Every structure is written in C-alpha cells, then in structure tokens.
Amino acid sequence: MSLNVVGQQQIILDLGTGLQYLGHQIVKEKKPFHATALLxxxxxxxxxxMPFFTPMMSDDAILDVYGPAQESGVQLQTAITEMIRPPMFPLGIMDFPGTFNFIDISDNDFYIGDFKIRSRQIPHVGNTLGFRVEIDGISVAYLSDHQQPYDGSFTVIESVHELVDDCDLLIHDSQYTPAEFKQKFNWGxxxxxxxxxxxxxxxVKRLVMFHHDPLRNDSALDELAQMRVSxxxxxxxAAEGMTITLQ
Ligand SMILES: [Zn+2]
Ligand SMILES: [Zn+2]
Structure with a gap:
C-alpha cells in the first residue's frame, strides 16, 4: 500500500505481496526511484x-526502510539480510542493484520531506509498530496487526491513541470474526x-478494514463491514488496487 502526494516522496506501508503490483506501476513510469517504506x-x-520489487533492479534506485528494532538487539538490516538470501532467494537483499537503507525505529516522531511520521509500538506478536502519517492537515493511521485485549475488554491503550486520535482515515486489522477470535485470541x-x-x-470517521483472513471471500467481507456501519x-x-483520495 502506498501514500502518494504530489511533490513528495512516495510512502509505502509494509512490503507484502501487493508490492509486486506497485513495482510494475513504478517501472512503467520510467522515473528515478527513491521512496520510503514504513515497515x-x-x-x-x-x-x-521485497525481493520481487522490480524497481530495485535498477542501480540508481533507493528504498529507505524504517522498521522496528528487534528484541535481541539484532538490527533490522541484519534480520532482513538473514531472511532474503540464498538459498531462499537467488540474491541477497544487499546484493540488489538498487540500494536498501534500513533504519531502526521504535517510538519516534520524524519527518520524511513534508510528511510528519509517528511510530509507536503496538501489541501484536513480537516487536510491531503502528504509524501515523500527516501532511497538509490530513492524517492517516495504519495499524495493520493489532492484538485485541485477551481479557474481553475493548481497552484502547495510550500508544494507539497517540497514533489514531482524530485522524482522517484509519487502516486497521480486522482479521477475525468474534467466533474465530475465541479460538485464536493470542494470534496477535x-x-x-x-x-x-x-x-x-x-x-475517526472512516475505517478501512484491513488484514483480511485469507479464507474470507468478498461477500463475507462485505457482510462483516455492513454489520459494523453505524x-x-x-x-x-480494503481491496487490492483500491484508491482512496483524501483532501
Ligand atoms: Zn500481518
Ligand atoms: Zn504479524
């Protein structure tokens, strides 16, 4: 998923399977590529x-990846280098023609161009960040994987408020039905x-249900959403290829 504002670097939210489609679009544009990913x-x-992101096959391409420092003190770059290397993939991540820059973050507030970025740790499984991105008075919060409290309460913790309060659009985990959550209450x-x-x-007035369970079909998703409209x-x-314009 990406955030696009004229005159600013593209901000990419996470580097999952959708990145392949985004990569094809970027390559078609035939422009120098320098973007930021919030992981x-x-x-x-x-x-x-990440390894299938074709813009990085160009030697002047740059992707700055801001992601969570790891518990054991292992740097983000080290962890990713261990994941994407032979024999799992023909090329190591640092051997791509383009340059990946990895920046460890935790609870931080910083700027990328005119984008004001806030990262906060949120409950999931392992170190996980949520993000808030603001520009020109418009704000988007992204909490892709968010562990609901085990105790049956719907308590919203302070770090989540810091990310989400009064934002224009919230992209949020909605993976399990209540029945499924009972079985998988500690899956994050x-x-x-x-x-x-x-x-x-x-x-927040607009919620994008995200991180769908892979077994859910379109009509089941529509039904889940309809029941929550109030x-x-x-x-x-959320659907592959969807565009939402904020102004
Ligand atoms: Zn996930
Ligand atoms: Zn996860």
Whole structure:
C-alpha cells in the first residue's frame, strides 16, 4: 500500500505481496526511484514482496526502510539480510542493484520531506509498530496487526491513541470474526468490532478494514463491514488496487 502526494516522496506501508503490483506501476513510469517504506514488523506477510520489487533492479534506485528494532538487539538490516538470501532467494537483499537503507525505529516522531511520521509500538506478536502519517492537515493511521485485549475488554491503550486520535482515515486489522477470535485470541489480531471501537474512541470517521483472513471471500467481507456501519462511521473493505483520495 502506498501514500502518494504530489511533490513528495512516495510512502509505502509494509512490503507484502501487493508490492509486486506497485513495482510494475513504478517501472512503467520510467522515473528515478527513491521512496520510503514504513515497515510494521518482520512477519512474512509484511516483507515477502521485497525481493520481487522490480524497481530495485535498477542501480540508481533507493528504498529507505524504517522498521522496528528487534528484541535481541539484532538490527533490522541484519534480520532482513538473514531472511532474503540464498538459498531462499537467488540474491541477497544487499546484493540488489538498487540500494536498501534500513533504519531502526521504535517510538519516534520524524519527518520524511513534508510528511510528519509517528511510530509507536503496538501489541501484536513480537516487536510491531503502528504509524501515523500527516501532511497538509490530513492524517492517516495504519495499524495493520493489532492484538485485541485477551481479557474481553475493548481497552484502547495510550500508544494507539497517540497514533489514531482524530485522524482522517484509519487502516486497521480486522482479521477475525468474534467466533474465530475465541479460538485464536493470542494470534496477535482482532475483530472488526474492536477496530470499530478504536475508530469511535479516537473520533475517526472512516475505517478501512484491513488484514483480511485469507479464507474470507468478498461477500463475507462485505457482510462483516455492513454489520459494523453505524452513525458517524464509514466502513470500507480494503481491496487490492483500491484508491482512496483524501483532501
Ligand atoms: Zn504479524
Ligand atoms: Zn500481518
């Protein structure tokens, strides 16, 4: 997924399978490539597009990847270098023609061009970040994988408020139905109802349900979303290739 603002670097949110489609678009544009990726965590579904990202086959391409420092003190670059290398892939990540720059972050506030970026640790499985990106008075919060409290409460913790409060668009984990969550309560995810709670408590008007369970089909997703539409909250189901314009 990417955030595109005229005159600014492209901001890419996570580096999963959708990155391949984005790469094809970028290559077609035939322009010098320098973008920033905000990486939530290192689970496969968030990094496996990286070796297939064709813009990096050009030797003047640059991708700055901001992602979570690892528990054991292992740097982000070291962890990714261990994941993407022979024999798992023909090329090591640092052997691509383009340049990957890896920057370890945790709870930080920083700028990329005119984008104001906030990263905060959020509950999942292993070190995981959520992000808030603001520019020209417009704000987007991205919490791709968010563990709902085990205790049955819908408590929204402070770091989540810091990311989400009053933002224009919230892209949030909605992986499990309540019945599935009972079985997989400690798998690091949440229900659409918890996503709605986060949206409402943080005064957000547009929620994008994201991180769908791979077994869910389109009609099941529509049904899950329809059930959560309520006064003052627009609920959108994320789909490959979808564009949302904010102004
Ligand atoms: Zn994960
Ligand atoms: Zn995930």
């Amino acid at each position: 939530s965590h290192l689970h496969w579904d968030h990094v496996q597009g 995810h949440c229900t659409p109802d918890f996503a709605v709670q986060v949206a409402k408590e943080c005064r 006064e003052g909250l627009e609920v959108i189901v």
